[in-house]
């Protein structure tokens with residue numbers, strides 16, 4: 001069964017950096033209303049979007065410098081969430097405050113930690129440096145889906161659907177038939193497939209002019225609790241050194257909004273024709289269309305699942321489900337560990353999941369020359 005809830009002690013994409021500015025952005029994340037904005041010095045801030053007085057969303061108020069004035073009766077909060085003004089009051093207790101969430105901004109994304117502040121380790125954030133690397137050309141966007149986040153996480157780990165759901169763009173018959181290699185650890189799942197001498201897919205022909213048999217490689221990574229990276233490589237089968245060989249890296253921040261809805265922060269970066277605006281324009285449109293097909297599938301499934309609640313329809317698992325099922329297991333373990341921790345048994349969490357997760361992420365960081373541990377969580 002798809003996990004309905006997600007761990008709170010984890011990083012999720014809250015926004016693309018470009019979305020967070022002077023204005024007051026309201027976005028529900030893991031069932032909490034969250035207000036996002038940027039200070040005059042450029043630092044992103046996230047606080048509960050709910051005034052402590054009468055629950056008015058603070059996003060409907062106004063900025064006073066870096067502070068937020070509630071639009072209903074004027075309570076004002078600083079960037080730490082502490083109330084600095086109550087009209088008519090002569091003194092204010094420091095305990096009058098709203099919750100502020102740890103944020104970390106890097107490589108064009110703003111990450112949020114909805115859980116316990118002292119556990120917010122930026123070393124746990126998966127590398128995504130190519131998103132802003134000038135050696136890559138990137139298209140990106142933010143979409144919303146009325147379906148639980150795990151449906152999309154599993155869609156992204158089982159790319160056999162390309163042959164059917166995206167047959168007219170990024171799919172070819174070989175994808176669904178190719179054997180997959182699945183690897184996993186406490187924090188991530190990787191599904192790898194190689195498709196030598198397979199038919200060229202329409203999207204690649206349009207982008208590169210290749211219209212002959214290709215060697216195609218795909219690697220789908222799931223990084224718990226809800227982030228995905230897809231790496232794809234294609235080149236003409238007849239000539240391994242063909243200059244039209246190309247690589248794409250797609251990023252998928254699937255952030256739960258509620259139990260049955262999610263935000264989808266997507267991007268795709270390419271390492272070929274990076275200065276060609278017509279390629280960029282086509283990619284942006286074509287990939288948005290592909291993702292909307294995925295969202296359509298997830299929403300249709302959510303509709304079926306909802307009709308069965310509180311029970312659950314029986315599912316048949318087939319070969320391609322090995323990766324998605326591992327992702328479910330990881331989430332179930334993370335949630336169980338977190339529940340155990342909230343009952344006062346912290347060591348179980350830190351000694352099992354967190355240690356492995358940190359080791360895995362530090363390996364990525366080392367590979368890519370980044371060192372987040374030395375940088376600051378806001």
Ligand code: FES
Pocket residue numbers: 051052053054055056070071072073074075
């Ligand atoms: S609801 Fe915010 S000041 Fe009254």
Ligand SMILES: [Fe+2]
Pocket residue numbers: 155161162165166290294
């Ligand atoms: Fe898809």
